[in-house]
Amino acid sequence: MLKPIPKPEVAAPGKRGQERRRFSRVKIALLGRYMLSSRQEFPCQSVDLSPGGAALLAPVKGTIGERVVLYLEHLGRIEGQITRHFENGFAISIAATPRKRDKLAAQLTWLANRQSLGLPEDRRHERIVPRNPRTTMRTKDGEEAVVRLIDVSLSGAALSSELRPPIDMEVVVGQTQARIVRHIEGGVAVEFAHLLSPDDTDGTVDI
Numbered sequence: 540m541l542k543p544i545p546k547p548e549v550a551a552p553g554k555r556g557q558e559r560r561r562f563s564r565v566k567i568a569l570l571g572r573y574m575l576s577s578r579q580e581f582p583c584q585s586v587d588l589s590p591g592g593a594a595l596l597a598p599v600k601g602t603i604g605e606r607v608v609l610y611l612e613h614l615g616r617i618e619g620q621i622t623r624h625f626e627n628g629f630a631i632s633i634a635a636t637p638r639k640r641d642k643l644a645a646q647l648t649w650l651a652n653r654q655s656l657g658l659p660e661d662r663r664h665e666r667i668v669p670r671n672p673r674t675t676m677r678t679k680d681g682e683e684a685v686v687r688l689i690d691v692s693l694s695g696a697a698l699s700s701e702l703r704p705p706i707d708m709e710v711v712v713g714q715t716q717a718r719i720v721r722h723i724e725g726g727v728a729v730e731f732a733h734l735l736s737p738d739d740t741d742g743t744v745d746i
Contacts, residue, residue: 564589565651571611572734575601583628585611588647590633590640593617597628607631610734612693614646674713674746678704686712686726688746695720695730696746703727713746 564587573595574580586594593609601607601621609617609631619631635643669688676698677683684702691697696712704710704727708719716732735746 564592564594565647567647567650569611569613569650571609571614573597573607573609575599576606583609586628588614590635590643590647592619592622592630592632594625594630595628600624600629610693613650614643615693617643669746676700676702677711678702679709689726691735691746693731693734695728697723697728698726700726715746 566587567585569585569588571583571585572580573583579599581597581599583595583597586596588594588611595609603621603623605621607619607621609619611617617633618635619633621629622632623630633640633643669691672688674686674688675683676686682702682704684700686698686700686702689697689699695717698712703722704719706719706721710717710719710729712729712731715735717729718732719727720730721728
C-alpha cells in the first residue's frame with residue numbers, strides 16, 4: 540500500500556531543536572544537473588528532497604541566496620535558491636506554485652515507495668512529448684531519412700525509421716547528437732549525447 544508523504548507541518552514557535560521544515564524530506568538519490576546564475580552547468584545528485592527543498596551533492600556550491608535551475612531525473616526542472624552549504628554540496632529552497640508542489644509531492648511518493656518496495660527502475664528519465672514528432676536522422680556516412688519520434692525522454696528516444704544504422708554508430712536526430720543503442724521493431728533507439736531541457740510548463744521539447 541502506498542504511503543503518502545506527510546502533509547506540511549509548521550514547527551510550533553519557541554520550540555528549538557524541532558524540525559523547522561514545512562515539508563518532510565525523502566532520502567532518495569537522483570542524478571541531474573544544475574545551472575547557477577553565471578549560466579555554468581554542473582552535474583549533481585540529490586541527497587534528500589521535499590516539495591519545499593532539496594539537498595544536493597554538487598562540485599560547485601554557488602553563494603547563499605543565489606538562484607539555481609535544477610534538472611533531476613524523473614522530476615524535470617526545479618527552480619530555487621541556495622539556502623546553506625554543507626561539506627560536499629548545498630541545499631536549496633524550491634520556488635514553485637501550489638500545483639507544482641502537489642505534483643512534486645506525488646512524484647516523490649511514487650519514487651519513495653518504489654525504492655522501499657524494491658521495484659526495478661524501468662526508465663532513467665520521465666517520458667516527454669516532442670512538439671513535432673516528425674524529424675530527420677543523419678548518419679556520419681551522409682545517409683539521411685525522415686523519422687517519427689515514438690517515445691522521447693531527456694536522455695534518448697525511440698524512432699520509427701526505415702534507416703537502421705548499426706548499434707553504437709553516432710547519428711544526428713534533428714539537431715541533436717545521439718548514438719544508436721539498440722534496434723527495435725520498425726526502427727531504432729538512440730541515446731542523446733547531452734540531456735535535453737524540457738519546457739517546465741508543458742513537458743514538451745524540440746529535438
